[in-house]
Amino acid sequence: MLGGDLKIHRLGFGAMRITGEGIWGEPKDADEAKRVLRRAVELGVNFIDTADSYGPEVSERLIAEALYPYPKDLVIATKGGLTRSGPDRWAPVGRPEYLRQCVEMSLRRLKQERLDLWQLHRIDPKVPVEDSLGAIKELQKQGKIRHVGLSEVSPKEIDQAKKVVPIVSAQNQYNLSDRQHEKTLQYCEQHKIGFIPWFPVAAGKLARAGGPLDKIAKAQNITVAQLSVAWLLHHSQVMLPIPGTSSVKHLEENMGAAAVQLKPEEWKAIEQDGAKAA
Numbered sequence: 001m002l003g004g005d006l007k008i009h010r011l012g013f014g015a016m017r018i019t020g021e022g023i024w025g026e027p028k029d030a031d032e033a034k035r036v037l038r039r040a041v042e043l044g045v046n047f048i049d050t051a052d053s054y055g056p057e058v059s060e061r062l063i064a065e066a067l068y069p070y071p072k073d074l075v076i077a078t079k080g081g082l083t084r085s086g087p088d089r090w091a092p093v094g095r096p097e098y099l100r101q102c103v104e105m106s107l108r109r110l111k112q113e114r115l116d117l118w119q120l121h122r123i124d125p126k127v128p129v130e131d132s133l134g135a136i137k138e139l140q141k142q143g144k145i146r147h148v149g150l151s152e153v154s155p156k157e158i159d160q161a162k163k164v165v166p167i168v169s170a171q172n173q174y175n176l177s178d179r180q181h182e183k184t185l186q187y188c189e190q191h192k193i194g195f196i197p198w199f200p201v202a203a204g205k206l207a208r209a210g211g212p213l214d215k216i217a218k219a220q221n222i223t224v225a226q227l228s229v230a231w232l233l234h235h236s237q238v239m240l241p242i243p244g245t246s247s248v249k250h251l252e253e254n255m256g257a258a259a260v261q262l263k264p265e266e267w268k269a270i271e272q273d274g275a276k277a278a
Helices: 030-042 058-067 096-110 129-141 155-162 182-191 212-220 224-235 248-259 264-277
Strands: 047-049 075-080 082-086 089-092 115-120 145-151 169-173 194-198
Touching: 030 058, 030 248, 058 096, 075 096, 096 115, 096 129, 115 129, 115 169, 129 145, 129 155, 145 155, 145 194, 155 182, 169 182, 182 194, 212 224, 212 264, 224 248, 224 264
Parallel strands: 047 075, 075 115, 115 145, 145 169, 169 194
Antiparallel strands: 082 089
16 A cells, blocks of 8 residues: 555556666657556556656556556556756756746646655755745645655655655665665655665566576576566565566566565575675
8 A cells, every 4th residue: 555545556656767778768669668568557557656857758648548547446656857868878957947837737737636746856956855846736636636656765864855745655776785785675665655766676686597597486486587576576575566567478477576586485585695685
């Protein structure tokens, strides 16, 4: 349950990679991108994460084209606060007037009257977070935003943001071999805040042929990607992985992670190997 009233399946879909190379422009195959979105919903996904900067604008538009009118239980989370000047180039802008525009345009592109979860993509060091989120709080009061989340934040930053508006989620880079945000995860566990790990499948050297993950994956007849996502689900009850892809085949593979079951000693071995690599 996200925010106390959004019942979502813990394995969602990240819609960043349905855009062009460098998360810029149109995808190579727009029809396949839409098939991926529809197939995700068919497989039981009811939490899709996107952002106005993915494309920019492309990901949100494709979601609406593929899925509108939306299933009743589908939660679409989007983000604002990053500007784009080219492929793989991102810059935070947290000015209140800009964030208000982000929200209004996301509502228009997604064809929604209210965004179930809007996340500040990055805190802008040039703008007090009280000013940035103050504008978002007003939009929440107007009924245009249901819940508010943050991205790439520390526990201290979440505390600061919570003084302005309730925070229900934190989206930080996190995977088996990259646990730099462990303290943020622990904070989320303590305060019952959803933790959305982006880049969830990056296992680095752990995934090499003959490595720890590879051995366990082969023994279970699953892929390393499935094992990496399954570990996240096992690792914490507040974890909401959103593996993304532009391929139906890879989507179906990723979704198989929810069914992975290992013995306690196998989870422990993965945990220990991941901690060494972190």
